Amino acid sequence: MSYLADVATLARKDLRLELRARDTLPAMLLFVVSTLVVFHFTLPRDASRLAAFGLLWVALVFTALLGLTRCFAAEREQDVMDGLVLAPSDRSAIWLGKAISMLAFLVAAETVALPAFALFFDPGIDGRTIAGVALADLGICAVGTLLAGMAAASRARELLLPLLFLPLAIPIVIGGVGASVAGGSRYVEFLALYDAIFAIICWASFEYVVTE
Amino acid sequence: MSSPNSRVPALAALALVAMAAAVAMVAFFAPEDADQGLSQKIFYFHVPIALTAYACFGWGAWKALRHLWKREPGADLESYVAIHQGVIFGALTLVTGSIWAKISWGVWWAWSSNQLVLFLVLFLFYAAYFMLRFSVEPGPRRANLSAVYALFGVALIPVSFLAIRLANDFIHPTVFTSNGPQMSGRMFATFCVSWAAMLLLAGALYHVELAGKRLDSRLRELRELLA
Numbered sequence: 001m002s003y004l005a006d007v008a009t010l011a012r013k014d015l016r017l018e019l020r021a022r023d024t025l026p027a028m029l030l031f032v033v034s035t036l037v038v039f040h041f042t043l044p045r046d047a048s049r050l051a052a053f054g055l056l057w058v059a060l061v062f063t064a065l066l067g068l069t070r071c072f073a074a075e076r077e078q079d080v081m082d083g084l085v086l087a088p089s090d091r092s093a094i095w096l097g098k099a100i101s102m103l104a105f106l107v108a109a110e111t112v113a114l115p116a117f118a119l120f121f122d123p124g125i126d127g128r129t130i131a132g133v134a135l136a137d138l139g140i141c142a143v144g145t146l147l148a149g150m151a152a153a154s155r156a157r158e159l160l161l162p163l164l165f166l167p168l169a170i171p172i173v174i175g176g177v178g179a180s181v182a183g184g185s186r187y188v189e190f191l192a193l194y195d196a197i198f199a200i201i202c203w204a205s206f207e208y209v210v211t212e
Numbered sequence: 213m214s215s216p217n218s219r220v221p222a223l224a225a226l227a228l229v230a231m232a233a234a235v236a237m238v239a240f241f242a243p244e245d246a247d248q249g250l251s252q253k254i255f256y257f258h259v260p261i262a263l264t265a266y267a268c269f270g271w272g273a274w275k276a277l278r279h280l281w282k283r284e285p286g287a288d289l290e291s292y293v294a295i296h297q298g299v300i301f302g303a304l305t306l307v308t309g310s311i312w313a314k315i316s317w318g319v320w321w322a323w324s325s326n327q328l329v330l331f332l333v334l335f336l337f338y339a340a341y342f343m344l345r346f347s348v349e350p351g352p353r354r355a356n357l358s359a360v361y362a363l364f365g366v367a368l369i370p371v372s373f374l375a376i377r378l379a380n381d382f383i384h385p386t387v388f389t390s391n392g393p394q395m396s397g398r399m400f401a402t403f404c405v406s407w408a409a410m411l412l413l414a415g416a417l418y419h420v421e422l423a424g425k426r427l428d429s430r431l432r433e434l435r436e437l438l439a
Contacts, residue, residue, distance in 0.1 A: 150357050156347040164344060167337035171375035178378055190378055197367055205360045208280055212352040
């Protein structure tokens with residue numbers, strides 16, 4: 001039980017920090033809406049509804065990436081990471097707490113992004129798209145948080161995260177776009193499989209990312 | 213230190229002999245494909261190179277696991293060298309696959325060829341591995357980060373393969389398949405010899421590279437002692 005309490009404390013710390021400083025979420029919101037406006041002008045008039053769905057997924061992945069680059073910024077600037085690693089709790093709790101707070105930011109950004117997308121492009125969002133987005137969020141946050149931890153330890157930092165993240169996000173994009181534009185539930189199932197596989201790997205390996 | 217290095221010339225010679233045998237078998241022993249004719253012979257290089265790249269990535273991930281799990285000394289370097297080999301063989305897979313695609317389908321790049329797309333994804337992934345590795349100071353931290361990322365790679369291979377299969381449904385309605393008619397016995401024998409030759413070549417290159425890297429790090433240690 002104390003593991004979950006640690007996770008909840010860590011996630012609450014990040015959410016409270018965001019409520020006070022408002023560093024990440026406003027940037028994500030503004031970014032996703034601007035991106036959708038830009039995409040409106042990249043689509044020719046007779047472009048299909050399906051192309052708009054593809055662009056939605058581009059916008060979501062890049063918005064997530066924007067949030068993830070700030071993921072460990074506070075810890076790095078204030079040198080909190082050593083303190084967290086020394087705290088008497090399992091190190092994977094740091095990952096889980098961070099992933100939960102990132103998930104909260106991403107879901108908040110999407111509660112604006114999806115209605116804005118529906119308003120701008122009139123694509124007809126169905127339940128399968130929502131399920132796809134929700135499952136993709138889990139995968140993005142699980143993998144992205146761990147990679148953000150890696151990138152924070154490197155010299156290149158913000159530059160490195162997209163390079164590490166995008167190849168791993170390709171299956172998420174395929175599953176998400178498939179869930180939006182193609183029939184059948186197997187894309188949603190595939191996303192659930194991705195989430196399960198990578199969440200387990202991240203949970204088991206985060207300790208090695210933050211320790212020597 | 214000296215005993216594994218003394219095996220390298222023998223391994224290299226074996227790889228050379230096997231490669232010569234494979235080339236000879238491809239040229240003279242394997243029958244010409246009824247469908248694709250002479251151009252099908254690139255199959256005996258393309259597919260073994262691709263399988264060897266997988267083997268290198270798998271070996272690199274295995275060594276990464278040994279590093280994280282057992283703290284095996286030197287496993288980090290071995291993992292890095294194996295992945296380096298894998299990237300080289302992966303790039304060769306892309307090149308040979310592209311040549312084959314041009315000859316049999318008339319295009320240099322076919323998104324409908326699952327294997328080629330998978331190798332492109334893996335190539336990007338492992339190129340990022342190098343970016344990660346060279347942007348962290350050498351030491352235990354770098355070894356850990358590289359090992360975790362290498363482990364992600366082996367999970368990504370089947371997941372990406374599945375994803376690319378799924379993507380064909382909404383991106384390409386028609387799928388080219390590179391499976392011609394069933395392989396005959398002589399074709400299969402040639403394929404096996406080619407694959408063995410490629411694995412031996414990869415093994416020899418791996419040991420040469422590893423010996424060089426070990427020498428480098430020994431030299432650096434000695435320099436630090438002298439300084």
